[in-house]
Amino acid sequence: xxxxxxxxxxxxxxxxxxxxxxxxxxxxxVKEVLESVAPYIVEHPYLIDLKVLERIAEPERVIxxxxxxxxxxxxxxxxxxxxxxxxxxxxxxxxxxxxxPSVNLSIMKFLAFEQTFKNSLxxxxxxxxxxxxxxxxxxxxxxxxMRFCQSFMTELSKHIGQDTDVPAGDIGVGGxxxxxxxxxxxxxxxxxxxxxxxxxxxxxxxxxxPEATGYGTCYFAEAMLATREDSFQxxxxxxxGSGNVAQYAARKALxxxxxxxxxxxxxxxxxxxxxxxxxxxKYVMDLKNIYxxxxxxxxxxxxxxxxxxxxxxxxxxxxxxxxxxxxNELDGNDAAKLLANGCICVAEGANMPSTPEAITLFQKAKIxxxxxxxxxxxxxxTSGLEMTQNSIRLKWTPEEVDRHLHRIMADIHEAxxxxxxxxxxxxxxxxxxNIAAFIKVADAMMAQGLV
Ligand code: NDP
Ligand code: 2IT
Numbered sequence: 092x093x094x095x096x097x098x099x100x101x102x103x104x105x106x107x108x109x110x111x112x113x114x115x116x117x118x119x120x121v122k123e124v125l126e127s128v129a130p131y132i133v134e135h136p137y138l139i140d141l142k143v144l145e146r147i148a149e150p151e152r153v154i155x156x157x158x159x160x161x162x163x164x165x166x167x168x169x170x171x172x173x174x175x176x177x178x179x180x181x182x183x184x185x186x187x188x189x190x191x192p193s194v195n196l197s198i199m200k201f202l203a204f205e206q207t208f209k210n211s212l213x214x215x216x217x218x219x220x221x222x223x224x225x226x227x228x229x230x231x232x233x234x235x236x237m238r239f240c241q242s243f244m245t246e247l248s249k250h251i252g253q254d255t256d257v258p259a260g261d262i263g264v265g266g267x268x269x270x271x272x273x274x275x276x277x278x279x280x281x282x283x284x285x286x287x288x289x290x291x292x293x294x295x296x297x298x299x300x301p302e303a304t305g306y307g308t309c310y311f312a313e314a315m316l317a318t319r320e321d322s323f324q325x326x327x328x329x330x331x332g333s334g335n336v337a338q339y340a341a342r343k344a345l346x347x348x349x350x351x352x353x354x355x356x357x358x359x360x361x362x363x364x365x366x367x368x369x370x371x372x373k374y375v376m377d378l379k380n381i382y383x384x385x386x387x388x389x390x391x392x393x394x395x396x397x398x399x400x401x402x403x404x405x406x407x408x409x410x411x412x413x414x415x416x417x418x419n420e421l422d423g424n425d426a427a428k429l430l431a432n433g434c435i436c437v438a439e440g441a442n443m444p445s446t447p448e449a450i451t452l453f454q455k456a457k458i459x460x461x462x463x464x465x466x467x468x469x470x471x472x473t474s475g476l477e478m479t480q481n482s483i484r485l486k487w488t489p490e491e492v493d494r495h496l497h498r499i500m501a502d503i504h505e506a507x508x509x510x511x512x513x514x515x516x517x518x519x520x521x522x523x524x525n526i527a528a529f530i531k532v533a534d535a536m537m538a539q540g541l542v
Contacts, residue, residue, distance in 0.1 A: 092130060099139070100129040107148060114197035116418060120204050120443060121148050123450075123462075127525035141541075143533045147207060150200065151184075152176040156246045158224055160238045162231075172243050174222035174250055174258070177203035180535035183254055184220030185210055185471060185478075187261030190268065192227040199223065201418070202261070205442055206471070208528035209464040212503045215475035220256050222247070228263045229383075240271035248276050253284040253481070259474050260289045262417065265335060265380070266301070285481025288474035297477035298489040299496065300470075305339025305440060306493075307469015307500050308413060309347060312438035314504040315459040318518065321435070323347035329409035329429075331355045332416030333379050333386045336440040336467065340413050341372055353404035355416060356386040360404040363389075363396035408432040415440035423448030430456050439463035450521065457517050465503050465524040472499045 092100065103125055108118055125144070132138045158170040173196065176184045186206040189198070199221050206219035226239055251258060260269055269289045277283055283295070290296035299306070309323070316322050326349045330337050333354045341351045350366040354375060367375070371393060378384040390398035405412065405425035412434050414421050420441065426449035429437070436459040439445065443463060445453070453460040476495055480486055503524070510530075511523020536542075 092126065093133070096129040096133045099133050100125050103129075103144065111200075114200060116197045116201035116443070117204065119447065120201040123447065123521065124204075124208065124525045124529070127522040128529045131526055131529070138533060141537060143536055144529075146536065147178060147529075147532060148204065150175050150177045150203060151179060153196070153200075154247075154250050155196070158226065158239065158243045158246070160235075160242045162235055168239075170224050170226040170239070170243075172222070172224045172246060173199045174247060174256070175199045175203040175220060176250075176256055177219040177221070178207045178532060179218035180532050180539065181211060182216035182218045184256035185217040185259075185474065186219055186221040187223075187259045187471075188264045188268075188272075189221070189223035189261040190226045190228050190263035191223070192225055194223045194225045198418070202442055205464050207532060208525060209468045210471055211528035211531045212465060212506060212524060213468050213472040213475060213499055214502050215472060215499075217471065217475050220258070221261075222258060223261065223264070226263075228268070233267070236268065237271045240268055241275040244272045244275040245279065247272075248279045251276075251286055253286045253478070257285065257474070257478060258287055259471070260335070262334070265289075266291060285478050288477040290477070295477075295481055297473055297480055297492055298487065299492040300473045300477055301335065302339040302342070303473035303492075303496055304336045304467050304470030305341070305415070306343045307472065307496055308336070308340050308415070308438050308440040308466045309343035310469065310497055310500040311461055311466035311504060312411060312413070312436055312459075313347065314501060315438065315461060315518075315520070316436060318508075319459070323349040323411070326350070326410040327352055327408065328411045328413060329353045329404045329407050330413045330415055330440075331360065331404050331420060331444070332414075332441065333375055334416070336470070337413075337415035338372070338376050338379070340415050340440050341367060341375075342369075344411075344413070345369060345372065349411065352409065353407055354386055354389070355404055357416075358385060359387060359398055359400040359402055361386055361389045361396045361398050362404070362407055363393060365395040405429050406432075409434055411436045411438065413438050413440050414444035416444065417441055418443040419446050420444045421449050422446045423452060425449060426452040430458070435459060437461070438466045440467050442467065454519060454521075459518075459520075461507070461520045462524055464528070465507055465520055468503055469496050469500055472496065
């Protein structure tokens with residue numbers, strides 16, 4: 092970075108940290124964007140005068156609320172609910188809800204900030220938001236999850252709407268939780284609208300929404316590989332996570348001719364050198380989605396596999412790595428191991444899974460590396476397509492949705508290349524994604540005056 096861009100960035104970060112103390116994940120997300128856009132901003136000084144990035148980093152509104160509910164023993168439980176309404180420059184607030192004990196304001200703000208850039212990249216008219224709760228759905232009965240969701244939505248319903256803010260799923264929030272929340276929203280409002288996405292197929296959901304994040308991540312990786320005349324065919328793929336994103340990333344990687352050898356959860360990972368084929372993947376889906384079991388059970392069922400407790404899959408030899416679990420799940424040591432083992436491509440399905448040290452190593456080695464805000468945008472993009480279908484009161488075919496998803500991922504890839512290609516031809520997808528997304532949001536904000 093040139094000196095005055097560096098000076099601008101340093102002063103910006105010092106101010107942001109002072110105003111938002113201890114919000115480490117939020118600081119990390121802002122710093123990454125800042126490093127990409129600071130040179131552009133200092134070349135366009137009106138952006139400094141108008142404090143455009145300061146405004147983007149300040150949520151339009153943060154709602155924090157009490158969520159009281161009764162467990163199956165009749166005991167009172169209290170959780171904390173959040174909705175960060177980050178930016179509405181290009182459309183209604185849009186983004187998922189996360190239910191996980193680690194949820195706090197920093198995590199909500201980092202996710203909402205990332206969402207601003209991701210949604211801008213999708214080419215669709217969606218602003219950005221994120222929400223959730225420190226509620227832990229693990230080990231809870233369906234009835235407990237329902238009571239929690241109903242209480243959560245009783246408050247959240249006052250702040251959302253199909254033209255205001257449209258939540259969806261994220262960690263710990265899948266079809267079951269969206270169903271309970273939608274039911275309560277409809278009951279409170281007495282209207283059937285597309286206020287939540289990720290709905291069931293028979294009640295307003297879009298074909299391919301469950302698949303979209305994982306499929307889209309593979310489509311993006313395919314586009315990156317194509318720039319080097321390469322493909323998934325015959326490649327070995329390491330995936331982390333075994334939830335929504337990981338499951339469908341695995342399925343698409345298989346369909347594209349790759350061998351998937353790992354999946355994980357927060358307790359450990361399984362390594363299956365024979366490959367997780369369609370049948371084994373179906374077992375993982377039932378295990379996680381219906382029985383809510385642990386990935387360890389895979390190794391008990393399939394003797395070809397080994398389970399590694401409290402370890403991450405990045406030490407396994409692979410060509411392509413797809414982190415699909417959570418933030419900061421792949422650090423500098425993991426990146427060094429992947430590179431030493433010959434990994435050529437890292438496509439993020441999760442939000443901010445690689446630490447800054449890991450990203451630096453990938454980029455120094457000039458391997459293909461895409462940040463989540465670019466490669467996992469297929470999920471929210473398909474949520475945008477669900478909103479469209481709800482508005483026109485029609486349901487598209489899976490083929491139609493897949494065509495849109497393909498086009499959107501190709502467009503995001505192209506935007507990254509346009510703004511991220513460096514002098515030697517290497518595509519810095521972080522820089523490309525951040526600058527392309529920033530320009531669109533910044534232009535919209537300036538056109539709409541000081542709001
Ligand atoms: P799920 O809840 O379906 O699955 C999450 C997976 O990640 C589980 O296997 C879970 O294991 C694992 N995991 C969660 N927290 C941790 C942790 N602290 N350490 C290790 N593993 C962990 O969530 P999704 O698949 O929907 O989300 C995964 C990632 O993708 C998140 O970063 C999310 O923000 C991102 N994302 C999701 C989109 C979507 O459409 N759902 C869209 C774009 C991004 P365990 O069962 O042990 O908790
Ligand atoms: O991080 C994300 O993009 C999501 N969790 C999906 C958001 C959405 O509105 O579909």
